[in-house]
Structures are given as structure tokens and as C-alpha cells.
Amino acid sequence: MQWETVIGLEVHVQLATKSKIFSGSSTAFGAEPNTQASAVDLALPGTLPVPNEQAFRYAILFGLAINADINKRSVFERKNYFYPDLPKGYQTTQLDEPIVGPGVVDIELSDGSSKSVRIHHAHLEEDAGKSLHEDFHGMSGIDLNRAGTPLIEIVSEPDMRNSEEAVAFAKKLHGIVTSLGICDGEMSQGSMRFDVNISVRPKGQEEYGTRTETKNLNSFKFMERAIKLEVERQIDVIEDGGTIRQETRLYDADKDFSRAMRSKEEANDYRYFPCPDLLPVVFDDSYIEAIRKEMPELPDARKQRFVESYALSDYDASILAADAATASYFETAQAVSSDAKLSANWVMGELSGRLNSEELSIAQSPVEAKAMGELVLRVKDGTISSSGAKKVFNTLWESEGKSVDQIIDANGLKQVSDTGALEAIVDEVLANMADQIAQYQEADDKKRKKLMGGFMGPLMKASKGQGNPKLFNEILQRKLNN
Amino acid sequence: MLDKSIKELSQGLKNGDFSSVELTQTYLDRIAKLDARFNSYISVSSDAALTAAKEADTRIAAGDASIWTGIPYAHKDVFCTEGLRTTCGSKMLENFVPPYSATVTSQFDRAGAICLGKTNMDEFAMGSSNENSFFGKVVNPWSSSNDLVPGGSSGGSAAAVAARLAPVATGTDTGGSIRQPASFCGITGLKPTYGRVSRFGMIAYASSLDQGGPMARTAEDAALMLQVMAGHDPKDSTSIKHDVPDYSAGLNNSLQGLKIGLPKEFFNEHLDSSIQAVMQTAMKELEKLGATFKEVSLPNIGLGIPAYYVIAPAECSANLSRFDGVRYGHRCEQPEDLMDLYKRSRSEGFGNEVQRRILIGAYALSAGYYDAYYRKAMQVRRLIKNDYVAAFEDVDVILSPTTPSTAFGIGAKGDDPVKMYLEDIYTITANLAGLPGISVPAGIIDGLPIGLQLTGNYFDEARILNVAHQYQSQTDWHLKAPGNID
Incomplete structure (x- = not known):
């Protein structure tokens, strides 16, 4: 049987406000446990929430960015459940009257097609603290630094049909919220977390299958993997005559395995009701319009600009424009080097590969954008070869504070581009390669190309790696083809 | 000294008739000597009070004093006091010392008043008799054989003021918790408009109903207290930005032309005849002062108690979740x-009435019951509010009894929570509507005091204080003290 996958996402986006949504505590990441937890965050008796207006502004900005309805009246509710990292015993969130109503996010797929994913709504809420289960000898530690960090939860319609679409959607949201500056986008720090609702149905069937929800995925890679696993699992269960239980699942990236956390029957009754400590949030049109005026450039517009201003391909432009940090990195490198294509190649190639393998975001890159621009400039003006450039890049990565030119000088990476000097080296090397020359001259064009490598090695060796390979090649061609 | 008004005490301090240390010591000595009988205090902060009194004396000598500088008072133990144990009458908070002060506490501190200690109360402000305190029952100072309740939940504050163990005290009122004990103890108690007084640092029972207010012997003293307590607080989103008038300035305004509404739903055959007589006498006094009376109707008022006992428990079921033993x-x-930690900590830490209300509230909010209970109760609440808004189009204040009886016996209603809930029948709708109300001593029935209640329009505290003060200028019920309090 042919199966169709149906995917909907719930995305938690930590808002980049300086202080928490209902208290003045800092939201900075990585502080000592419980040093950013005030009396309000600890839910000491008698404390009351005071809303942070910046969180409302950010939520509205997001709503406007996805052309959503902004609800001029929204209401905070209490979602009641007991857990040690939830100090009040309820989470302050929105349910019936969220701040952002229906909207749309367009995604592009690798085959060049595009698709619209509908947003059901987005609401404001507070994050919980963290329970730490290691290092406490059978007990649990509680860190309330994160408790009260503002979140928007973006809830999509079940519009995605495979993991590629889901990942493209997730990446697009990442691009939008980082471009808006409302989220730092640091996935490894939990700044964006994805809950994926997955079901399968026989192709052609209208009715949805029973869905499961895989919670708390914090990387695109894990998300892709978790979806794949869950789709396979569901199809296996059904094909073996079983039924899918509506349940919450947890994906363990280390073991590449997911397991059921709790089923619908065990689900909490959250007893939502309007929070009596907070008045309904009411905005007028002028407030919303003032925020609209602050709207920065969004990924789609930026991509268009990259294609037009830098003559980049659609593909390159969409990758570089996708999120604010990458775009700004590229544009800085481009400005220093004045070579958009070469800058694009280095950002998407060497840099992106190294960041991925070391699981760093571009904001955390040890090689700064300006240095990258200088590096590209030296490749462009022929000062260094591309292999020399890789050495410079690695040195930049490892040792902070050195300039590109210093590294080139210190490591003798400057290319020799003096044609006279290079020609002398070619003559000297060819003098000892009579056999190879004869072989080359007997060969056809196709074979000759291969044989060229046999000359380049000794030439580079003779020039101590500093000869400009492009010029060597030209000189060789001229001499051998005569 | 014990029967002096705040104004007189303040004048006495300024004149040097007595010092704040002497005044404070007088009250501390009385508490030490007499409170074993009344049990009106949970904590007495003698050392801190005397230190503060010394500082107050210095300021008074330097001519740098407000009317409150050096005046002792007591806090209901629901208000957080930095460094001073705050229990809310519960075992759950038996040893809780807050690292911060409630806004109301800070306001009195800034005014220079001297906190004598924290008064007893029904646990988490849930109760109408003060029998629900982990720290023991409070005895009504008017009961000769120590067998009557002072009312609740601000029973400790009411008893302390009546027994002259504090000149004034703060209270909180969620369904009548200031006004009902004021009536039972023969004192004056004001519940302000919802949002008039900050709730920050006031341990929540039912957030949309709770309101702190003054408990004093006279309307004049209550006005001075409200002056300290009222105002917008950026730490409480539900406190309202509304100008704070000078509450003392209008106390002597004439009542000529004042229109007083009498809700026909309250003045009916269910009203106790002796209380009816007290109301009639009071109305005659008010009439002499120039007021006229008009019957008004609050058709949905009868639904007040059932609506309250859904909304308040629903809110408390969430408000008290933070007490989890973690x-x-x-x-x-x-x-x-x-x-096991949750279950046992909460079962051991909370008393029966608190647990009962948490269960009622959780039930009313649970899936499948929300519409039938919580949503319905909120609809009723809106209807009750509309009834009052309509009535206030015709009248300036509404008069009613505060309580359906005088103080009842300790244990008399212990086995029937619904009987206890009916205690609040005249007071509870002001909380649902968010209106201000004051209870003023209006008579003595069989040796026990009874109050009348004046309910005002939104932010019209000045007017109900004015009416109460004018009434007190013609009567002496508020001057009567319990027979045996020494």
C-alpha cells in the first residue's frame, strides 16, 4: 500500500527580550543555576506577574511577518499541572484568545517548487525551568533561570507531507524569527524547539490517521531523523495489523530511537481558566501599525535582493538569505572582498562544513565575517592559492586575533605569480621528465588532461607549494603543446 | 490612651504627651498580658517594633513626622513582611520568612507606622469564623465566656482592634472577610474597590476577589489608613490607575440630599427581626442627617453565594498549587x-477547609464541567455587577445588614460548611462586583455588636466613609468596647 505522511508542527520560539515575560529577571543563557530567578520566578507567596511589553511587540512583529491576523484583545490563561520546574503549579499561556491568529508561511523545496503552510495561531507563554537528573545521586536538581522566559508557540496546520517539507518549514521559521531579531535562533541552547505531530494514511484517503507527537526536537537534523523513524514505525505497526495510539513520544538523538512518554488516556486535564492576575491584553490599530513600521527585511525579500544585487544563483541566494546571521555574515565578507560569488562559495562550503561538523551556529564561528572577507580577497587577487586559503582558514579557526595577511606571511603561503620565475621552474622540472613528455605528446586530449597532474605535483614541490597553480598550468600547456 | 483616635495619638506624640516607645510598649504589654485569651496574634514583633518606635521618636522630635509616624498597628498575617514570619494561618507556611514586603506593608513602613505583629486568620483567608487557623481559634472579645467566634477570615485583626491590642489593623476581604468580623467585633471595616489597594505581597486566595483594607474603630481612622494603602502599584497589574482623593477631607460633608438604596432582596422576611430593628434605627439617624431612601432591586443577588463558591475555589485551586513542598x-x-512529596506535603500542610476548596475548584474547572460551573458562575458574576451598576444610577450608596446574625458560638457551624458559607450572604456580592463596602457598628443585640453595611459605587470610598463618619458623629455604637478586655 502507498502511504501518505501528514505533519503539523508546534514550534516554541524563545523571545530575545532582555528580561522575562512576567518579571524583571535576566533571560541570558548559561548563568549559574538559579541566579536569574527572582521572587516572582520562584513563585513566592504573594508575588504577582507584571507583563513585559517587549514580548507583545515581538509576538505582533511575528504575526505581521506571516501576514497573520493580530488579535487586538488576547487573554492569558493558567494551564495547571504539577512539576518541580513549574514553580507556580501552572503555566501562564494563551488558549482561546491568542495574540496571533491565522497566517501563512511559504516554503521552497529542493525540486524548485514552493508550498504554503498555514499557521493556525501563535500564542505567548512563559517557559518552564529545567530539571537536571544527572549529578544529583538519585535526586533531581531544579534550575529556574529559564522559568518565565517569554515564548511564542507557533502552531501550524497539518499541511506538510514529508520530512523535507517539515524541515523546510522549520528552517523558514528560523529565518523569519532571526531576521525579525525576536529570537537568537540558537537551537543548541533551546531557543527554538519543535514538537512534531505525525500521522500516516493510505494515499488518497481524506481522513487523517491517528497522530503522535514527538516533543522537544532542537535541531533540523534530529527533526528529519525523528520524522523518518516515526513514519516507518507507524507504517510498520499498521501493516502488522496494529493501531497507532495517540501518544507523546520522545526522540533520543544519542540512541537514534524514540519512545512513548504518555498516552492520551494518561494525559493531564490542564483545567485552563483565564489568569485573574493579568488583565486581557488590548491593542489598538495605531499600536500595531507603529510596530509594522519597524519591520526589518525578511528572508524572501532578502533573497530577491541577493539575486539582484550580487548576481547570485537562486539556490545560493536562498541559502545565504535564509537567516539573519548567515545573511549578515555573507554581506560583511562580500563587502570586504568585493566578490559575491567567491564569498558565497566560502560561506556555504568551507565555513558551513566546519560549523556543521563542530555543531556550531554561524554566530559562534571562530572565523569572523571580516576575516573571511579578507581571506576571499586574497584568493581573488591571487595572493594565495585555494589550498593555501584552506590553511589560512584553519589557522584562523584555531588562533584568534591573527589577521589573514599575518597568517599568510608567517606560513609562507604567498603564491609566486612572477611568470619569469615560474617559467624557470617549469623548464628545470621538465628537463628531467622526458619520458612523461613523450607519453603526453602521444596521448589524445582526454588522456592529456589526466597526465597534466603528473607534472603539477613536481612543479608544486619544486616551488615549495608557492607557485601559482593557474599560471603553472598555463605555462605547461604552452610548453607541452608546442 | 487606648481609646484615642489615630489623629489624637498623633497629636499626643507631637505634643510629647507620650512617646512612640511608650505607646508601643503599652500595646506590647497588653498583648503579652491578654492575648493568651483572644489568640488574636500569630507573631508579635516586639524588638523590631520598639526599634522602629525609637526611630519614630527621633523623627517626631526633629519635626519630620507624618500623621502615622510612631503609631502602632497590626497586619493580618496574609501580608508578607520582610524578615518577619508570614504564615497565612497555615501549617504550610509555619516557618516561612519572606525576603520581601507586600506593597501595603511598605506603605505603612514609609508612613512611619510601627508594626506590632501579625494577626491570626482563617487559613489562607478561607473561613468566616477564624476557626480554620493552624495557630488556633480566635476568641471574640465580646464573649464573656470566651465561646464566640470573632468572624473571619480577618478575625485576628478584628479581635485585636476590639480588645485594644492594636489601635488599627489591616485586613483582607474576599467575600466579606473584613466586614463580617468588623460587624461581629463592633468595629469599622472597609473593603475598597477591587484594584484600589495593591495585592502585591498579599498571599492570594482568590485573585479576582481579594482586596486589602482598613480595620479600625472609626471611619475617621479607616480613612487615614486607606490614604496609606490606596494607589496604583506597578507590581500589581490588576491595581488601577485612578486618582487617590483625600479620604479625610470629605468626612464632614453634609448628607443632605444623599440617596440611599435599600435592596428589596435583602429587606425581606428572611431578615432577622432584631437586625431589622437595628437597621430601622440607623435609617432614622441617617434620615435626620438629610438622607432619603429608595427601594432598589438586585434581582440576581441570590446567586451570589453559589457563584462565589465556584469562582473563589477555582482561583484558589491554582493559586495554592505553588505550595508543593519543593x-x-x-x-x-x-x-x-x-x-508522594506532593500528596503528603499538601495533605499535611493544608487544613480541611483549604483542601475542600481546592477540590471544589479543581472539579469546577475540570474537563466537561467548566461550562456548567466556572463559565456559568462568571456569567452570574457579570449579571450581579450589572444589577449594581443599574442600582447606582438611582442611588448614591446601598444600605444593608453586614451579617445575618451577631457573632455565633465557636463550633456552632463547624460541621456544616454550607451554613458557614451563608454567613457571607450580604457581603459577597460586593466582591463579585468589585465594589467598595464598609461595615459600621450600628447596635447591640443581646450584648453583642452588629454592623450595618454601606456599599458604594466604584472608587466611591470617600463617600461611604463620609456617610459612615456622619453616622458615627450622631451615634456612639463605635465607641462601645467589650466589657472585659483588661
């Missing part, structure tokens, strides 16, 4: 696992 408060011994 970060502070009572924690059970040797919990086996997380669920």
Missing part, C-alpha cells in the same frame, strides 16, 4: 517519590 513551606518527611 522550594519553601511544609515538606513531608522522607518522600518516596515526587507524587
Whole structure:
């Protein structure tokens, strides 16, 4: 049987406000446990929430960015459940009257097609603290630094049909919220977390299958993997005559395995009701319009600009424009080097590969954008070869504070581009390669190309790696083809 | 000294007739000597009070004093006091010392008043008799054989003021918790408009109904207290930005032309005849002062108690979730696992009435019952509010009894929570509507005081204080003290 996958996402986006949504505590990441937890965050008796207006502004900005309805009246509710990292015993969130109503996010797929994913709504809420289960000898530690960090939860319609679409959607949201500056986008720090609702149905069937929800995925890679696993699992269960239980699942990236956390029957009754400590949030049109005026450039517009201003391909432009940090990195490198294509190649190639393998975001890159621009400039003006450039890049990565030119000088990476000097080296090397020359001259064009490598090695060796390979090649061609 | 008004005490301090230390010591001595009988205080802060009194005397001598500088008072133990144990009448918070002060507490501190200690109360402000305190029952100072309740939940404050163990005290009122004990103890108690007084640092029972207010012997003293307490607080989103008038300035305004509404739903055959007589006498006094009376109708008022006993428990079921044994408060011994920690800490830490209301509230909010209970109760609440808004189009204030009886016996209603809930029948709708109300001593029935209630329009505290003060200028019920309090 042919199966169709149906995917909907719930995305938690930590808002980049300086202080928490209902208290003045800092939201900075990585502080000592419980040093950013005030009396309000600890839910000491008698404390009351005071809303942070910046969180409302950010939520509205997001709503406007996805052309959503902004609800001029929204209401905070209490979602009641007991857990040690939830100090009040309820989470302050929105349910019936969220701040952002229906909207749309367009995604592009690798085959060049595009698709619209509908947003059901987005609401404001507070994050919980963290329970730490290691290092406490059978007990649990509680860190309330994160408790009260503002979140928007973006809830999509079940519009995605495979993991590629889901990942493209997730990446697009990442691009939008980082471009808006409302989220730092640091996935490894939990700044964006994805809950994926997955079901399968026989192709052609209208009715949805029973869905499961895989919670708390914090990387695109894990998300892709978790979806794949869950789709396979569901199809296996059904094909073996079983039924899918509506349940919450947890994906363990280390073991590449997911397991059921709790089923619908065990689900909490959250007893939502309007929070009596907070008045309904009411905005007028002028407030919303003032925020609209602050709207920065969004990924789609930026991509268009990259294609037009830098003559980049659609593909390159969409990758570089996708999120604010990458775009700004590229544009800085481009400005220093004045070579958009070469800058694009280095950002998407060497840099992106190294960041991925070391699981760093571009904001955390040890090689700064300006240095990258200088590096590209030296490749462009022929000062260094591309292999020399890789050495410079690695040195930049490892040792902070050195300039590109210093590294080139210190490591003798400057290319020799003096044609006279290079020609002398070619003559000297060819003098000892009579056999190879004869072989080359007997060969056809196709074979000759291969044989060229046999000359380049000794030439580079003779020039101590500093000869400009492009010029060597030209000189060789001229001499051998005569 | 014990019967002096705040104004007189303040003048006495300024004149040097007595010092704040002497005044404070007088009250501390009385508490030490007499409160074993009344049990009106949970904590007495003698040392801090005397230190503050010394500082007050210095300021008074330097001519740098407000009317409150050096005046002792007491706080209901629901207000957080930095460095001073705040229990809310519960075992759950038996050893809780807050690291911060309630806004109301800070306001009195800034005014220079001297906090004598924290008064007893029904646990988490849930109750109408002060029998629900982990720290023991409070005895009504008017009961000769120590067998009557002072009312609740601000029973400790009411008893302390009546027994001259504090000149004035703060209280909180969620369904009548200032006005009902004021009536039972023969004192004056004001519940302000919802949002008039900050709730920050006031341990929540039902957030949309709770309101702090003054408990004093006279309307004049209550006005001075409200002056300290009222105002917008950026730390409380539900406190309202509304100008704070000079509450003392209008106390002597004439009542000529004042229109007083009499809700026909309250003045009916269910009203106790002796209370009816007290109301009639009071109305004659008010009439002499120039007021006229008009019957008004509050058709949905009868639904007040059922609506309240859905909304208040619903809110408390969430408000009290923070008491989980994890970060502070009572924690059970040797919990086996997380669920055991929650269950035993909360079962041990909360008394029966608190547990009953948490259960009622959780039930009313649960899936499948929300519409039938919580949503319906909120609709009723809106209807009640509309009834009052309509009535206030015709009248300036509404007069009614405060309580259906005088103070009842300790244990008399212990076995029937609904009987206890009916205690609030005249007071509860002001909380649902968010209106201000004051209870003023209006008579003595069989040796026990009884109050009348004036309910005002939104932010019209000045007017009900004015009416109360004018009434007190013609009567002496508020001057009567219990027979045996020494």
C-alpha cells in the first residue's frame, strides 16, 4: 500500500527580550543555576506577574511577518499541572484568545517548487525551568533561570507531507524569527524547539490517521531523523495489523530511537481558566501599525535582493538569505572582498562544513565575517592559492586575533605569480621528465588532461607549494603543446 | 490612651504627651498580658517594633513626622513582611520568612507606622469564623465566656482592634472577610474597590476577589489608613490607575440630599427581626442627617453565594498549587517519590477547609464541567455587577445588614460548611462586583455588636466613609468596647 505522511508542527520560539515575560529577571543563557530567578520566578507567596511589553511587540512583529491576523484583545490563561520546574503549579499561556491568529508561511523545496503552510495561531507563554537528573545521586536538581522566559508557540496546520517539507518549514521559521531579531535562533541552547505531530494514511484517503507527537526536537537534523523513524514505525505497526495510539513520544538523538512518554488516556486535564492576575491584553490599530513600521527585511525579500544585487544563483541566494546571521555574515565578507560569488562559495562550503561538523551556529564561528572577507580577497587577487586559503582558514579557526595577511606571511603561503620565475621552474622540472613528455605528446586530449597532474605535483614541490597553480598550468600547456 | 483616635495619638506624640516607645510598649504589654485569651496574634514583633518606635521618636522630635509616624498597628498575617514570619494561618507556611514586603506593608513602613505583629486568620483567608487557623481559634472579645467566634477570615485583626491590642489593623476581604468580623467585633471595616489597594505581597486566595483594607474603630481612622494603602502599584497589574482623593477631607460633608438604596432582596422576611430593628434605627439617624431612601432591586443577588463558591475555589485551586513542598513551606518527611512529596506535603500542610476548596475548584474547572460551573458562575458574576451598576444610577450608596446574625458560638457551624458559607450572604456580592463596602457598628443585640453595611459605587470610598463618619458623629455604637478586655 502507498502511504501518505501528514505533519503539523508546534514550534516554541524563545523571545530575545532582555528580561522575562512576567518579571524583571535576566533571560541570558548559561548563568549559574538559579541566579536569574527572582521572587516572582520562584513563585513566592504573594508575588504577582507584571507583563513585559517587549514580548507583545515581538509576538505582533511575528504575526505581521506571516501576514497573520493580530488579535487586538488576547487573554492569558493558567494551564495547571504539577512539576518541580513549574514553580507556580501552572503555566501562564494563551488558549482561546491568542495574540496571533491565522497566517501563512511559504516554503521552497529542493525540486524548485514552493508550498504554503498555514499557521493556525501563535500564542505567548512563559517557559518552564529545567530539571537536571544527572549529578544529583538519585535526586533531581531544579534550575529556574529559564522559568518565565517569554515564548511564542507557533502552531501550524497539518499541511506538510514529508520530512523535507517539515524541515523546510522549520528552517523558514528560523529565518523569519532571526531576521525579525525576536529570537537568537540558537537551537543548541533551546531557543527554538519543535514538537512534531505525525500521522500516516493510505494515499488518497481524506481522513487523517491517528497522530503522535514527538516533543522537544532542537535541531533540523534530529527533526528529519525523528520524522523518518516515526513514519516507518507507524507504517510498520499498521501493516502488522496494529493501531497507532495517540501518544507523546520522545526522540533520543544519542540512541537514534524514540519512545512513548504518555498516552492520551494518561494525559493531564490542564483545567485552563483565564489568569485573574493579568488583565486581557488590548491593542489598538495605531499600536500595531507603529510596530509594522519597524519591520526589518525578511528572508524572501532578502533573497530577491541577493539575486539582484550580487548576481547570485537562486539556490545560493536562498541559502545565504535564509537567516539573519548567515545573511549578515555573507554581506560583511562580500563587502570586504568585493566578490559575491567567491564569498558565497566560502560561506556555504568551507565555513558551513566546519560549523556543521563542530555543531556550531554561524554566530559562534571562530572565523569572523571580516576575516573571511579578507581571506576571499586574497584568493581573488591571487595572493594565495585555494589550498593555501584552506590553511589560512584553519589557522584562523584555531588562533584568534591573527589577521589573514599575518597568517599568510608567517606560513609562507604567498603564491609566486612572477611568470619569469615560474617559467624557470617549469623548464628545470621538465628537463628531467622526458619520458612523461613523450607519453603526453602521444596521448589524445582526454588522456592529456589526466597526465597534466603528473607534472603539477613536481612543479608544486619544486616551488615549495608557492607557485601559482593557474599560471603553472598555463605555462605547461604552452610548453607541452608546442 | 487606648481609646484615642489615630489623629489624637498623633497629636499626643507631637505634643510629647507620650512617646512612640511608650505607646508601643503599652500595646506590647497588653498583648503579652491578654492575648493568651483572644489568640488574636500569630507573631508579635516586639524588638523590631520598639526599634522602629525609637526611630519614630527621633523623627517626631526633629519635626519630620507624618500623621502615622510612631503609631502602632497590626497586619493580618496574609501580608508578607520582610524578615518577619508570614504564615497565612497555615501549617504550610509555619516557618516561612519572606525576603520581601507586600506593597501595603511598605506603605505603612514609609508612613512611619510601627508594626506590632501579625494577626491570626482563617487559613489562607478561607473561613468566616477564624476557626480554620493552624495557630488556633480566635476568641471574640465580646464573649464573656470566651465561646464566640470573632468572624473571619480577618478575625485576628478584628479581635485585636476590639480588645485594644492594636489601635488599627489591616485586613483582607474576599467575600466579606473584613466586614463580617468588623460587624461581629463592633468595629469599622472597609473593603475598597477591587484594584484600589495593591495585592502585591498579599498571599492570594482568590485573585479576582481579594482586596486589602482598613480595620479600625472609626471611619475617621479607616480613612487615614486607606490614604496609606490606596494607589496604583506597578507590581500589581490588576491595581488601577485612578486618582487617590483625600479620604479625610470629605468626612464632614453634609448628607443632605444623599440617596440611599435599600435592596428589596435583602429587606425581606428572611431578615432577622432584631437586625431589622437595628437597621430601622440607623435609617432614622441617617434620615435626620438629610438622607432619603429608595427601594432598589438586585434581582440576581441570590446567586451570589453559589457563584462565589465556584469562582473563589477555582482561583484558589491554582493559586495554592505553588505550595508543593519543593522550594519553601511544609515538606513531608522522607518522600518516596515526587507524587508522594506532593500528596503528603499538601495533605499535611493544608487544613480541611483549604483542601475542600481546592477540590471544589479543581472539579469546577475540570474537563466537561467548566461550562456548567466556572463559565456559568462568571456569567452570574457579570449579571450581579450589572444589577449594581443599574442600582447606582438611582442611588448614591446601598444600605444593608453586614451579617445575618451577631457573632455565633465557636463550633456552632463547624460541621456544616454550607451554613458557614451563608454567613457571607450580604457581603459577597460586593466582591463579585468589585465594589467598595464598609461595615459600621450600628447596635447591640443581646450584648453583642452588629454592623450595618454601606456599599458604594466604584472608587466611591470617600463617600461611604463620609456617610459612615456622619453616622458615627450622631451615634456612639463605635465607641462601645467589650466589657472585659483588661
